[in-house]
Amino acid sequence: MSVRVRFAPSPTGYLHVGGLRTALYNFLFAKKNNGTFILRIEDTDQSRKVEGATENLIATLQWAGIEFDEGPGKDGHHGPYIQSQRLTLYTEYAEQLVAGGKAYYCFCTSERLEEVRKQQSAQGIDPKYDGHCRAIPIDEAKKRVNDGESYVVRMRVPDQGEVKFSDMIRGEVTIQNKSLDDQVLMKSDGFPTYHLAVVVDDHLMEISHVVRGEEWLPSTPKHVLLYQYFGWELPKFAHLPLLLNPDKSKLSKRQGDVAVEDYRAKGYLKEALVNFVAFLGWNPGDEREIFSLDDLINEFSFERVGKSGAVFNIEKLNWMNQQHIKVRTNEDLLPLVKPLVQEKGWTVSDEYLLHVIGLMKERVVVMNDFISACSYFYEDPSAYDETARAKNWKPESSGHVSILCEKLETLTSFDAPSIESALRSVSEELKIGAGKLIHPLRLALSGVSNGPSLFHMAEVLGKETVARRIKLALERLQ
């Protein structure tokens, strides 16, 4: 049987990092097994629909390198791939269940249901539909429906027995039917609920493996029952462990960024984010950690997916981002850094930027650090770090630095070795340690006390800028 998997988000705004991991695992599994990865949009809740969310979802997935084979705009003869465009299908299948006695019309108002639940919890019993409409004769129910009365379709869950299914990650899961509710299948607005839509679509789209978050585990028995009602073959299930906040609750907004877009905007590389998220719940079994998407495809398997939730640890993501940045060539990084520089209104040549990237790529954590952590490559310092100044700019520094400046201005080739030897010869003439020149010079050029090799920095900045900044500092650092 060929592998067909799907990622089925609801378009409520942005792509959650948990969703990214779910999509990724589906994608990896499909690619690893020559299968098909499908994107399906689950927009059956009209009240939660967000304008542009689907487009955004697709764009973000694309950014991450997770391409779908079938989905909105990519027909694979199993569409449409947007549930709101499949409404008649759900109605038909719901009616089929009703006809077979596996579901029934329910006319209870939400007020009544709320009241029932209130009473139940007051009595200490688990809140469940009380079966009020279960026994309405089908003819009578049909008549009320035809008369225009508002109704929903509920699935009829047997009072006895149990549902068993096998999960690729968790093994056998068993649940008693009596703990299952008579779930609403069709809402009064004519839209299906998730439970009906997911089963119908997974079957019609010939999904072989349902890979989704653990939050779906408790409702899977209802889905299994539905497959049985329809007489359809069950797909394989894999319920992924949850991504957690530092306090171990389900990863959510309010405790940090959860949108992939947020991480993208902050300057995390897609390679790093994908690598990181892949390792939240999966590992290759050895000690390698830096993986490309292709590496992941080659090595991924559900056997190596863990069962327990994983805290989303930014520290490790930072490290991983650094690792991915470091191994990229300067040319590779250029198109990523350039827009950031342009956005700031700075104009520098590609050649210049390449040098900056070369000097900075081992000391940045996120891409934005290429501008924010070293603005001195793009504009003269507007201020000087106070602690650095107190520590490195002594009363005699002005004298020393101006002598150094004169020397530097005589240089014919302004490269790092020449600058270094010039500086060292000045320090010898002055009979002072090289550090007495190095630190003040760094402060004068950059305004801060840390950064790449001073001599290389000066080389990249160029003779004119170096001279200008020294004079500027001389005026300002009295």
Next chain:
RNA sequence: GCUCCCAUCGUCUAGGGGUUAGGACACGAGCUUUUCAAGCUUGUAACACGGGUUCGAUUCCCGUUGGGAGUACCA
């Protein structure tokens, strides 16, 4: 409350009936060094608890505790 799921360093995890319980992030120390990083070396740090099974359990079983998820005409 009820149902289901889960349980190795602070975090991500490897491992598995007999191991000095391994790696990574973070943290500490050192080396390197003009600074900051990076890199290298190194240190601190874990099998939740109680019963079984067994010659021997962190590993297998049961229970407890703890955590999480679900409990909607949301997905």
